[in-house]
Each structure stands twice: as C-alpha cells, then as structure tokens.
Amino acid sequence: MSGPVTAADAPPTVAEAGRPDHACVEITDSHEARVGEFTVRRALPRRGRRTVGAWCFADHMGPATVTEDQGLDVGPHPHIGLQTVTWLIDGQVLHRDSLGSEQVIEPGQLNLMTAGHGIAHSEEATGHYRGRLEGIQLWVAQPGRTRHGDGAFEHHGELPRAELAGGVATVLLGEFADERSPARCDTPLVGVDLDLYGPAALPLRADWEYALIVLEGALGIGGQRLAPGRLGYLGEDRTELALDVREPCRAVLLGGAPFGEPVLMWWNFVARTREEIDDAYRSWRDQDERFGQVRSPLPRIPARPPSWH
Numbered sequence: 001m002s003g004p005v006t007a008a009d010a011p012p013t014v015a016e017a018g019r020p021d022h023a024c025v026e027i028t029d030s031h032e033a034r035v036g037e038f039t040v041r042r043a044l045p046r047r048g049r050r051t052v053g054a055w056c057f058a059d060h061m062g063p064a065t066v067t068e069d070q071g072l073d074v075g076p077h078p079h080i081g082l083q084t085v086t087w088l089i090d091g092q093v094l095h096r097d098s099l100g101s102e103q104v105i106e107p108g109q110l111n112l113m114t115a116g117h118g119i120a121h122s123e124e125a126t127g128h129y130r131g132r133l134e135g136i137q138l139w140v141a142q143p144g145r146t147r148h149g150d151g152a153f154e155h156h157g158e159l160p161r162a163e164l165a166g167g168v169a170t171v172l173l174g175e176f177a178d179e180r181s182p183a184r185c186d187t188p189l190v191g192v193d194l195d196l197y198g199p200a201a202l203p204l205r206a207d208w209e210y211a212l213i214v215l216e217g218a219l220g221i222g223g224q225r226l227a228p229g230r231l232g233y234l235g236e237d238r239t240e241l242a243l244d245v246r247e248p249c250r251a252v253l254l255g256g257a258p259f260g261e262p263v264l265m266w267w268n269f270v271a272r273t274r275e276e277i278d279d280a281y282r283s284w285r286d287q288d289e290r291f292g293q294v295r296s297p298l299p300r301i302p303a304r305p306p307s308w309h
Helices: 274-286
Strands: 026-029 031-035 038-044 055-066 074-079 082-090 093-097 102-105 110-114 119-124 131-141 152-156 161-164 167-173 189-196 200-203 209-216 219-221 224-226 230-235 240-243 249-256 264-266 269-271
Touching: 031 055, 038 209, 038 230, 055 082, 055 209, 055 249, 074 269, 074 274, 082 093, 082 167, 082 189, 093 110, 102 110, 102 152, 110 119, 131 209, 131 249, 161 200, 167 249, 189 200, 209 219, 219 240, 224 230, 264 274, 269 274
Parallel strands: none
Antiparallel strands: 026 230, 031 038, 038 055, 055 131, 074 119, 082 110, 082 131, 093 102, 093 119, 110 152, 161 167, 167 189, 189 249, 200 240, 209 230, 209 249, 219 224, 264 269
16 A cells, blocks of 8 residues: 555655645545556645645555455565555555564554664455455655654554544544544644544634545535545644535545655655665565565565656
C-alpha cells in the first residue's frame, strides 16, 4: 500500500509551506494508482493540495479479495523522512521491515513505522487469511528535528475510542475528544477513524487545518456530498464540524498544525532537496547498509533514477 509517489500526484519540486485557506469545503478527486497487486485511490498528495498538517500521503486500498498467499504483495522498498500509518477496516496484512519486525495487522489495530534516515519494509499476504481487504495507508512528513534519526516500528493492538452523538471515533494519532492515542507523534496532528450511523459534530482546533476521506458510505459537509474517491479539505478556523450522515459511513479525519517546512516528495522518499533524494536513491540502487535487509520472499522493488536525472 505504500507509495510510490509519481509526478501525477505531485510535481518533483519543493513545495513551500504556506498558510492554508480559512474555513472552506474544497472537494478534489483522488488519483488512481497501482501499488503491488492493488489499485488504490490516492487522495494525497495532489497538485492542488500537497499536505494537510504534516499528513502528506493517503492511499485508500480496496475493498478487494485476497488469499492466504496472494495479497498486497508489495516487495521490500525504502523510505526516508516519513512515518507510515496503516489502518484496516477489513482483512489482514503482514508487515516486515529491516529492523526485524514481523507483524500481522487486523482491523482496530495500528501499525506505525518511522523511517528517519532510512528503513525498508514489505507488505504481504499473511499465509492464513482469506477474504476481503480494505484500509488506508497514510504518510506523515517528519520535521527537521527527527527526520535524520533512527528508524522505528510500533504496533498498537488497542486504541482509545470516543463516543459521538452519531457514532464512534477511534483515535489513531494525536488527541481527539479528550482521548489520546499511544502512538508516536513528531508534529502536532491528529488522525481519527469515524464509524458513523447518524449526524455528528466533531470538535476541532481553530488553529489547525483538516480534511476528510470517506472509505465507505457518504456524508454531507456544508451541503456538499463526500463519497469514496474524493478528499474533502476543510481549511482552518473551525472549532466544530457538523456532518450530515444519512447512511452508515466510515471516514478518516486528518488534521494538524500547518507544516512549516518545505517538502520534496519522490518515489518513497520525503525530503527537502534533490540532493537528499539522490543520496537515498543511490543507497537503494547500490544496496549499501543504509536501508538494511528485509527478510521477505517477495522480490526487492528497484528504483528508477529520479526524473531530474
């Protein structure tokens, strides 16, 4: 499910961090991309919207059918400067990484991998699960103070839940409705799974920007309908968001302080300069020690030279 970012998602140029719009409802279409054996709907990044807070990537995967031996089938590949956040609403996936982690994730659980200076991982069939698979993978851009640090991996089997008037909110990262996730946060942000059956009001911070991605069903925001395959960007200056829900709906709320650093994204890397990406590309190409080894039966994914070469 993780990457790669292409020029269709965001130009290979540094995006300067700027103040987002004030409260708005800006709906944009996702871009279809192929990741492993799956077609995904990529809501972030888009040419008109590169980040929401530090959130810089969002792939909605599935629903699709997998078997014990055939699933996502994303072979070992590298990352720098980001955290991957994996959340399923159906099915199971096996994560392996160059730290030696091997972890099956199921619905209601969270996998958080921190790349820092460099890490590699794969996403595979479990060897035992057969059935429906659906979920979302998100990237968080790491700030300057942590993006050159060591890689890390966390699995959280239980996450805090907050009762809403029209459903339940599960806090993936950050704090929401007086509940705080145990997962690591390098910047001020929040990620929330919303399982809704009726109208709901979400408490927000006026100094943060927010967006919504619907995974199943549909909801209304300010008279506009948001369904799967689209991103609803909400801007800032809101203390509450009213959602019109008339059918069962699953959605993810993303928010955070506007990211105050320029970002350059290419392939599976989040950096600041082309030189940083060139160095990471050469390390992966030459198979030096930077990214380590992933003990996976899947073939290693090669990288093409950056587009500016």
